[in-house]
Amino acid sequence: MLAEAYHGQYLSFNLNLNLPPPCSTGFLPAQQQRVPTFEDYPNRPAGDLYCRVPQDSPLNVHGARNIPCETVPGKRAPTVKLCESNEQYAPLNDGYNWKGDPNSTLSGQDIPQLPPGPPPPAAAGPGGAPPPPIAAAEYDPATGTYTGPDGRQYTRSDLAQTAPKDQTWQSMLLPPPVP
Template sequence: MLLTKFVRYQLGAFAIITVVVISWILVSYLRVPAMLGIGRSTVELVLPSGAGLYPKSNVTYRGVHAGVVHSLRIDADTVVVTMHLDADLDIPKTDLRAEVHSRSAIGEQYIELLPQTDSAPYLADGDRIDSTRLPTPTAHMVDALDTALGDIPRDDLQTLITESGVAFRNSGPDLQQILDGLDNVLDEGHRNLAPTLHLIDNAGALLDTQVAAGDDIRAWTGYLGSITGSLAANDAHVGALLAGGEEAGTQAADLFGRITPTLPRALANLQSVAEVLRIYNMSLEQILVVYPPLAAMAQSIVKGSEPGMANLDFNMNVNAPPPCLTGFVAPDQRRSPSESAVIESPTPNYCGVAPGEPYVPRGARNMPCMENPGVRAPDVDSCRAGGTAPLGTNPWIGGP
């Protein structure tokens, strides 16, 4: 058959494309170069047992695929696992931890390489790693689970399974959203691998704090258990509260809606009152303590004195002690009663002698300072300044 020149060109192009595709398949999927030892390093891992590993098991480096298990062999009382690793990866071998993990309950074991440093030296062809970090055998886990389930009454276990089925019924879309969200988190962590690895490497300090706070956490869970037990014991009351909660919430919302225009102003005024009450807290407490017996005494004065009650006597005291003039307007400066214009007071207008003087002992100069205990002064500024100096001594009323 005679082939035209155009057909020969087509056949040649198809042959070239076929060779390229087959080569790409051999390199990318079949990994023929790696099978021939090109671009890979052979490292041995010594374990106490095979731990369910098998040829072609995955080997990861900080969660990233790094190679596969080539073979396993028994050496005395250990198992030697031969791994083929990607030679392009620089895996630090100082304090290198090799752990065997399981992807699921049915097996699928893989090896995780977790270096404790980022610096050289790195794993090279022919290196050997010793490790004892193996997963809990599935048989042991099944036995422990069977023992735990055996301690639970069958009726309670059946109730748990039934209620769990009711709880998760028709929740497939919600669970799918959770799984999709976890996939997004994992994808984001893979795209930001360096920060994620840094976070994982430094998570030990945080976990150590949780271990140190183990007693507090157990105490908190105990308190939580007591709360849930109390809720269970008062299930009827809690149910009634939840049943009537909607109506109460509606009424509360209506109340807040009606007081919204005036509530900010009222709260602002209450803040001022609260500040005053904070300062005069001790005085208010004293009034509340002393007022009841004083009221009882006042009643006894009216009704007549009895044993243990107060007795009111009337006596005349003339100039004992004499009146206080210090701090007030001098007699020669006082205005006529006929003058009614409002003027500023030129003096403090309180008895300004020393606190120990007998004149007007209950006057303003002896008022206790609420913000500065132990200090007595006639006004707030003097209290905050630590007191006030006497204005003088009280002259004899009959003096010059």
């Protein structure tokens, strides 16, 4: 009888995170995406945004590109216009883009996919005056002096360490007492 040497217990941390990985092909480039903290709702970009990888790709298998067409049996397309046209679905790339541009902009296809026809008019930029400039100044807490945006030295004696110690948070919020 052969006895195997004890190798310890088998432990696996296979968490299956991002399997399959999320699809980022066919959506707006990172420079044009909005951060989730914005609470307004701007106009949608012209065209269609959806995962544009091949239909047999394991990425986003329930995505828009695999929706069956109602009017054309056996055809799958992401939009009704593509279903009813003679065009076939054209992916941007194979979807496995772990570095570089996920949209493969060198292919010449538009992101988002614009409908055929004249291009939409360019959106006008936001109007109004530019925001005021921001200035930073060096402050010396020992003497209470700082340099203003005009380059001159200013002194606030009530901010220095030698200022009277009766400064409290209440004195910051309340107006000075009237003598």
